[in-house]
Amino acid sequence: MQTKILLDEEQMPKKWYNVQADLKSPLDPPLHPKTQKPIGPEDLSAIFPMELIRQEVTTDRYIDIPEEVQDVLRLWRPSPLYRAHRLEKFLKTPAKIYYKWEGVSPAGSHKPNTAVPQAYYNMKAGMERIATETGAGQWGSALAFATMLYDLECTVYMVRSSYTQKPYRKSMMQVWGAECIPSPSTKTNAGRAMLEKDPDTPGSLGIAISEAVEDAAAHSNTNYALGSVLNHVCLHQTVIGLECREQLAMVDDYPDVVIGCIGGGTNFAGISFPFAGDKLTGKHKDVDLVAVEPASCPTLTKGLFTYDLADEAGYTPLLKMFTLGHDFVPPSIHAGGLRYHGDSPIVSRLVYDGVMRAVSYHQNEVFEAAKMFARSEGIIVAPETSHAVKSAIDEALKCKKTGEEKTILFNCSGHGNFDMSAYDAYYAGSLVDYEYPDELIKESLARIPKIS
Amino acid sequence: MMRIGFLINPVAGMGGAVGLKGTDGKVEEARRRGALPLAKNRARITLALLAQNKNLEFVTCSGIMGEDTLRETGILHYQVLYILDGESSAQDTRRAAQMFLKTGVDLILFCGGDGTARDIFDAVGREVPVLGIPAGVKMYSAVFAIDPVTAAELVVGYETQPLRDSEVMDVDEEAYRSGELKTRLYGIARTPALAGKIQSSKQVYEEGDEERAKGEIARFIHEIMIPDVVYILGAGTTTESIASKKGVKKTLLGVDAIKNGEIVATDINEKTLWTLLEQEQEAKIILSPIGAQGFILGRGNQQISARVVRRVGIGNIILVATPHKLRETPVFYVDSGDPVLDKEFGDSVLVVSGYRMAQRKKIHQS
DSSP: OOOEEOOOGGGSOSEEEOGGGGOSSOOOOOBOTTTOSBOOHHHHTTTSOHHHHHHHHOOOSEEEOOHHHHHHHTTTOSOOEEEOHHHHHHHTOSSEEEEEEOTTSTTSBSTHHHHHHHHHHHHHTTOOEEEEEESSSHHHHHHHHHHHHTTOEEEEEEEHHHHHHOHHHHHHHHHTTOEEEEESOSSSHHHHHHHHHOTTOOOOHHHHHHHHHHHHHHOTTEEEOOSSSSHHHHHHHTHHHHHHHHHHHHTTOOOSEEEEEOSSSHHHHHHHHHHHHHHHTTSSTTOEEEEEEETTSOHHHHSEEEEEESSSSSOSOEEEEEESOTTOOOOOOSOGGGOOSSOOHHHHHHHHTTSSEEEEEOHHHHHHHHHHHHHHHOOOBOHHHHHHHHHHHHHHHHHHHHOOOOEEEEEEOBBOTTOHHHHHHHHTTOOOOEEOOHHHHHHHHHTSOOOO | OEEEEEEEOTTTTHHHHTTOSOOTTOHHHHHHTTOOOOHHHHHHHHHHHHTTOTTEEEEEESGGGTHHHHHHTTOOOEEEEEOOOSSOOHHHHHHHHHHHHHHOOSEEEEEEOHHHHHHHHHHHTTSSOEEEEEOSSOOOSTTBOSSHHHHHHHHHTTTTSOEEEEEEEEEOHHHHHTTOOOEEEEEEEEEEOOOOSOOOOSSOOOOOSHHHHHHHHHHHHHHHOOTTOEEEEOSSHHHHHHHHHTTOOOOSSSOEEEETTEEEESSOOHHHHHHHHHHOSOEEEEEOOOTTTOEEESSSOTTSOHHHHHHHOGGGEEEEOOHHHHHTOOSBEEOOSOHHHHHHTOSEEEEEEETTEEEEEEBOOO
């Protein structure tokens, strides 16, 4: 009875898989926020290195992972795939449950998979510094780690409420040598404008993005890096799914269901895109790809598929994606990484086309699932990851009813070792089941005259 | 140093144990039936938890209205501001509370029931925050802590915690004894609120103070209000802020109707409301449940009767409440007088709690 399915270091993927190659038609292009015309590479060159801009738009199916990047990824990759025997037994399900454990990275989540190549390409392009934002601190700490490896300076604008309430993520950034600033700050126009409007604002991811973008645009030695949403970020995360496919093949298996939690979309993209490719090319037409989001920020299940801004101040291009509106500030759920008004344009498109589907859950039920997982498999997952756990358990329980022996794979994207206060809140019964009031919103939208 | 005005209604709750459904005007009868004063036992639980706290300074009433219980729990530094002469009455509660107000206290902590809450509100209104240790027969007012232990926690955390609006309810005891529950919203006091005990979530959007939260709710409701639909607004400060966002003035304690941004009717009774609805194509009801007690219908808003709800449709009821209120309202109740209608609400409801934000709350299943 094998529990861990391991790849050797030399079996680590040498190329990223680009699902854009297998889309039936090209993605709708990003639009300039002012002119609303498609943007060109030059529009992005002020804040991104050219190689990442190329990766953003390319339709090449495979893209080489540079040797220097592979060297770093090997610190924790290939990551283990687990068969959740104990959880299966606990649930008394005929289903087979596998989980890909990404919590083994130095930062404790999947985020370094893209932080490392992003830092590398910026170093190659002669950059000296990177500015970024972080909500809960996962991305900020991952980029702090990655920039340190390539001798780059790193400035992280951290949402103010998290900055004061999540001291340990900030400490990690310090250890890895990054500067962490509470956002909104007085360092940028966007930050100053926000503080003037509301000195007591707790901040938001949208504001922090605006600050980091402004910082990068204002300094010629500085670029911007985003930890989610964008195509090149999804691309870098595909190492997760590529490894899973190899690991499952080692035990003669292939998933019927692939599950990941979704905020900006790249952890889900990472595990699902290689399988989406199999689906799009007809190799495995029936694989079910499930994105799991919080009921309080249900972008894919309740949002609109349209062009919207990626940030608050309107510095970023308009992206065609599922969105709840860039002015929407999601409520204070503990899965901070899933609090984003939009979603990856590629994931959005695949959901829109019916290649993938999405489900949503409330806070209390996902922590219940996380507790079940901790008590059977031992790992205490991050609140974000607990959404994927919940969906995997539900799929396994469906199999129990139908008697199907499905193979379920989910991305166990990060540990919850810095999130114990969230678990405390769960046990204290003080977790609020926030929900997006979509019926009310839809009804009012339906009566607004359409502007063509 | 925090100064607390403390008083007990010594006879609160006595009627309940002997089947009198309230003690107003029935103290003698209750005693004859063998009822014992219970309020002090409830107050003792709270005070025992506060006895060692050096940050608290008590002012109180003599004897059974406060002093005795303070001494019994080991609180010896207090000042008696009101001397009780003979039997205690509603008048004593009001006078004592006025005295607290006059000499300046940070909080009035009282032990009693709905009647006591009403008397204190008469005396101090919204000028001093009020917190009740529940001891009465009926507690429909939102000024009460869930239990005496929570009351102590609220006192200890008072200086760092936010305040919330809390409904003071007026219950007609005569009618209640004859099996009819007649409640009306009497006023809206200020009560300390439990801050979310563990708020260190990864990324917190703090709702800030309650006024800000009301503003956010109003902003959202304003956005989703549809032309030519009549909106029936229930009582309270949250619905009041919705009206003021629309630029209209609403009665605080009454049920009002607005349409296309204009007031159609104020302080409507059930009959008028019914007549109004007969003329309207489409209507929606916006209600805020009673804090802590969680009643959506049947307490203080009997104008919104079962037939009114049926006419409008359950799906057209929009519930609103600040996060502060919701935090202290674990379960909701529906008591429209029509059990079949009550069931139709299902086992949970969505309550709008901010801008494009709502919370899913359980409804008590009888």
